[in-house]
Amino acid sequence: MGKQIALNTAQNGYAVTLTDSSEKALSAAREWAGKYLSERVEKGKMTDEKVSEIKARLHFEPDLKKAARDAQLIVEAIIEDKSIKEDLFRQLNEIISKDAIVATNSSYMVSSTFKDMIDNPSRLANLHFFNPALVMKLTEVVQGDHTSDETIELLLDFSRKTGKDPIWVRKEIDGFIVNRILRAVTNEALYLLENGIATAPEIDTAAEKGLNYPMGPFRLQDFTGIDLAFLAAKKTLEETGFKKPGYEILEEKYEKGEFGKKSGKGWYDYE
Numbered sequence: 001m002g003k004q005i006a007l008n009t010a011q012n013g014y015a016v017t018l019t020d021s022s023e024k025a026l027s028a029a030r031e032w033a034g035k036y037l038s039e040r041v042e043k044g045k046m047t048d049e050k051v052s053e054i055k056a057r058l059h060f061e062p063d064l065k066k067a068a069r070d071a072q073l074i075v076e077a078i079i080e081d082k083s084i085k086e087d088l089f090r091q092l093n094e095i096i097s098k099d100a101i102v103a104t105n106s107s108y109m110v111s112s113t114f115k116d117m118i119d120n121p122s123r124l125a126n127l128h129f130f131n132p133a134l135v136m137k138l139t140e141v142v143q144g145d146h147t148s149d150e151t152i153e154l155l156l157d158f159s160r161k162t163g164k165d166p167i168w169v170r171k172e173i174d175g176f177i178v179n180r181i182l183r184a185v186t187n188e189a190l191y192l193l194e195n196g197i198a199t200a201p202e203i204d205t206a207a208e209k210g211l212n213y214p215m216g217p218f219r220l221q222d223f224t225g226i227d228l229a230f231l232a233a234k235k236t237l238e239e240t241g242f243k244k245p246g247y248e249i250l251e252e253k254y255e256k257g258e259f260g261k262k263s264g265k266g267w268y269d270y271e
């Protein structure tokens, strides 16, 4: 996500520095960006001149201090691990200017999780992109009790200036908006399947032809991974005792290795 957010930002006129604790990941990101931009030229979608301008704005810097010290906006997009993120915010707090805006791209951790790590947390919020961040138009800008209206305005404005259609999520809530809607639709689809009301392809057809969804919930899950869906359901069961709809069906698919597109079989066959 980080490399896509960085390239999208540079494409829209901002100077950006991408950093990563893994130098390998950072050089892979540089290679990926170079390849992506060359392909745009080959397809006639971008001029060589434009590519040079973007490359001049996009920097790759392994040293966190050098990367972050002059930034006006920091977008954290590291691994989804609370203590690793906390540690990064503590380090950033020592490096960045006192009025730099700090945003997290986390899908499931609200920014108040990190408010004790940042002096003046009124400048801290979630700025949630969607995968692939170069293509997907939505951002969710999530305001916590600690976040100032000025910070929200700035993040909404930044999103618009980088080609996105942001929405202002006025209170912190688990899953924000998109993932909550997706969760509700997926749970309902699995409930219908589990109760023998219709098959997975029929439920997908209902969503695609009756609601104009570009992809039904099962087709989508084949892309996002049935393995991830099952592991999330297992975690919910262990932590809360709540068994999500379709638990046993997901478990069976997980055990058979039917993870979706990546394993060649999921709700559909891809061989």
Ligand SMILES: NC(=O)c1ccc[n+]([C@@H]2O[C@H](COP(=O)([O-])OP(=O)(O)OC[C@H]3O[C@@H](n4cnc5c(N)ncnc54)[C@H](O)[C@@H]3O)[C@@H](O)[C@H]2O)c1
Residues within 6 Å of the ligand: 001, 002, 019, 020, 021, 022, 025, 077, 078, 079, 080, 084, 088, 105, 106, 107, 108, 128, 129, 130, 131
């Ligand atoms: N993948 C998605 O579809 C998606 C969508 C929206 C939001 N997000 C969020 O974006 C974040 C990143 O997700 P991802 O899928 O890009 O993960 P990823 O595992 O592909 O990338 C994480 C990167 O963080 C680096 N990293 C780990 N620890 C670090 C540290 N201490 N300092 C600097 N870099 C460090 C890793 O080397 C890796 O390159 C997560 O918080 C996730 O919730 C992901």
